[in-house]
Amino acid sequence: MIRYVLHALRAHWRAGRTLFVLTVLGVALGVASVLSIQILNGSALAAFRGGLQAIGGDADLSVLPRGPDLPDSAVPEVLAVAGVRAAWPVVQIPVTIAGEELSFLDVVGVDLLAPRELPFAGGETPDLSSALGEEGWAAVPLPLARRRGWKVGDTIRLASGSRAVPLRIGALVDFSRLGPTAGGKFVVMDVAQAQALLGRPGLLHHVDVQVQPGFEAKAVAAAIERRFRGRVQALAPEQRERQAAGLLAAFRLNLTALSLISLVVGAFLVYVATQAALVRRRGEFGLLRSLGATRGQVLAAMLVEVALLGVLGVALGLPLGYAVARANVAGVSATVANLYLLQEIDALTVPGWIWALAVATGIGSALAGALLPALDVARRDPRELLSAFSLHARARGAARGLLLCGLALFAVAGAGGLAFARGVPVNGFLLGLAVLAGTPLVTPWVLRQVAVPLPVRRFGLLYGVRGLAARLQTAAFATASLAVAGCMLVGITLMVGSFRRTIAVWVDSTVRADVYVTTESWRRARDQAVLGPEVIAALSRVPDVARVDRLRQVTTTAGGAAVNLGGIDMGLPGGERRFVFLEGVPRQALRRARQEGAVLVGEPMARRRGLRVGDRLTVEGPEGPVAFPVAGIVHDYSADAGSVLMDLRTMERAFGPGPIQNAALYLVPGADAEAAVDAVKARLPGVPLLVRSNRALRREIFRVFDQTFAVTRLLQAMGLLIAVCGITVTLLILARERVPELALYRALGATRGEIFRVFLGQGLGIAAVGCALGALGGIALALVLVYVVNRASFGWTIALAWPLPELARQGGAILLAAALAGIYPALRASRVPATELRREDV
């Protein structure tokens, strides 16, 4: 049989290459997307692991504060714990190269004379005792120095908050000697110098620990935590990696979902190509069956053929996937570093199992795409296969059953949504999946109901649409695929549009100051990116500035999870207008915040922890847990971790005096914000600040928002691909199936133009029904995304909005693509001559 398969493959390659190419491309698309996403996902974690190796070396444990900071005094306390062989302090402060807003580096302050040795390039350790005496001595990784053109002896200017710090490169380090993924964008220097130069005197990021032989790291970790009465956590490198994986889980899930969509689209291409090829070869398989081939043999022959094409697709997809990963590493790296505050991806790591997964995915998707059409052909008897014409009677019969299944899934989604509204925990993704699965199931029945009763009185577009019901199996699949693509497109467009509208309303309320001042390193360094007091003082002296509103940020933990605390002046006149309250009385809440030390809790955090007004929120303070009464729950879209706002004085009482990270300037009435921005920059030359007017900040917010949801464009592209490929191939299949019928029309006097219009009608019919079902399914999906998934996963309330122009534009694009996709098959169909009317046909 395999010889027959190989002969058949050669013969059909000569007969027509389009379907072969489509199958190979479909597989390659799936393989490339899965491979590239898995490489990027794996590399993000490998980068974090590499960072741990670079900084920690062979440390067994890292002692991290549960509260905002760890004092220097932690080191002797750790050393006093039984089983600790060595402990050394580490300061880690994200900075930027001065003047380059997004060029983040981490300054790592270590004890240069600690037991762990830095892997200096060339293997020669420089004179570290003299390095300690030289202010600004730093070692940089070899790859970073090469990329930047730095060499030993150069001076580099780094920005930490509003400080610009010059450092001299005293040595180069080669972290790759510690492990294949060890590396990172680090600048290594003496811990005391790092603290002094970067404004973190006496404060550590963590303490690295070596455990004595004979002691278990786990037991030593527990002993350390006990000694600090729970104010620190002592974690092994694997635990820290697991924490990072948890942080990245949602991000990685999103990327994986995207790759799965591409995989499904790839399998779809394989399906349509296989179906088209099998329609062409029905007679051949009928003959094989007549000659005694079993159904199993016919099925095996078809699947082996597709698997061989799948191998070609895999061969194309593997290098393509790697190239895609390389092309996207910068974007993913920036997201991982800036949004999740983890290490940037320096190099792609591709373990063997990722290649194996990609190969299995490729062959699997090829077989999955081909299985249904192959089973359909294998099921038919030889007489049916040898007949050139058969109506899809079985599909007609199945339409009702599929409809019932589809309606049942919609009912499940609806009931789940209602249950969620009543407080029952529901997995929103499963509800979304129910909608996505239900939409294609109702398609055959809807297509038939639309097509059959059409009042046809002319041989043209409507006649074509009605003909779809006669070939339901072929037509319904393309329609259903289009409906699913439309469903995803409409659902996500509605969700993103609603989110954007909600953000716009929120920004209108919260972004009220005229000018905002922050620092270049703030995006990654957060509470470590400090505005110096001299900067705050200078801001208040800028002409036209009526008031400077200060924001102090503290990062700590509550119940083991990170929490951002924001300290602001709650006494600002009319300050309650800066918040959109979900719960609580605005004026009363702000009065309580001022007078009673109460806090306003952002919605995501309130939902996650079930907090209501009147409850108390406990967070880790420098000396242990601190509890605050909750005075209000406010909308908060700044971070999915959620944040807590309190009065600056409350924060000072709980966490001690501390620096300011951001400032908002209110100008005198009539003053020009852009002029004030220029005035701030002029007054503070050389200070690495980011100064933006209200309008510029809003623009930036929406730029970041649109960039975050740029993925919708990918979905649109996938939708268009499905529309074009699905409709083109389906109409080509129909044209092939209907040669005798088309010849009859020609014999009865239909012109080529009229046949062309009939086929165009079929393309438009598929597109219209697919788009309509996609729109309805998409609305249902949007409701699930907005009211269930967003609330359950992120804790955000989003008001449903209808971005009609955007929806119309996307719907129009799909319809236009569908119409264009119908042109080629329609031309092919119109060229069928009446002489094709063979005696045994029709």
Add this chain to the structure above:
Amino acid sequence: MDRGHGDHRDQVVAPPVPALRLQRVSKTYAAGDGGPALEVLRDVSLEVPPGRKIAVRGRSGSGKSTLLHLAAGIDTPSAGRVEVLGEDLSSLGDRARTRLRRDRIGLVFQFFHLVPHLSVLDNVLLPAWIAAEPPGQAEVRARALLERVDLGGRAGETVEKLSGGEQQRVALCRALLRKPALLLADEPTGNLDDDTSRRVLDLLLELCAGEGSALVYVTHSAEIAAHADEVHLLRRGVLERA
């Protein structure tokens, strides 16, 4: 249908020219493998006056269907001239030949060639849809034709439920719907049993007489051919009067 065509059809009632004229028509097919060309028709001449019924007899492969395809303008001759109602088909482009076939010629096939996803009535109406005729008039005529072939009560049924003889009666109605001046039938009874064949043939001849259409039908059966006004024999591509 536009007025021009309507006026033209009025003239068909008493056409001054033959419904069909073949003048020294030959048809040769080139062999795909580079071998000698296959000559299916050789120097065929035939004239069919209006209202005349002509049978062409021949064995399988004698070129009968090719003759009908040439007469219908579905295929073009390698040599010679085909005229339908005085129009030289070789002077017409594909579109004009298609229009002529649509408006002046009716076709009946051995295997009926009904569209399975259309009802009995819709199959009869198909030529009217293709010609974009006003639906009302066409439907009245289609129903009348179905009544004449005793299928009036089954207009709404799907054609798959009909017997072979019934399907061929539907095909006759479809061919005659637009009152063609020339009806071409390819083995119209070839797929039917003897009794049904006779009834369908009677109906075909009766309907043609009623509509005033000229009829050319090809058959392998001497008995079926004997009902025509003239019988011609087609042997190895050569047509001769029986």
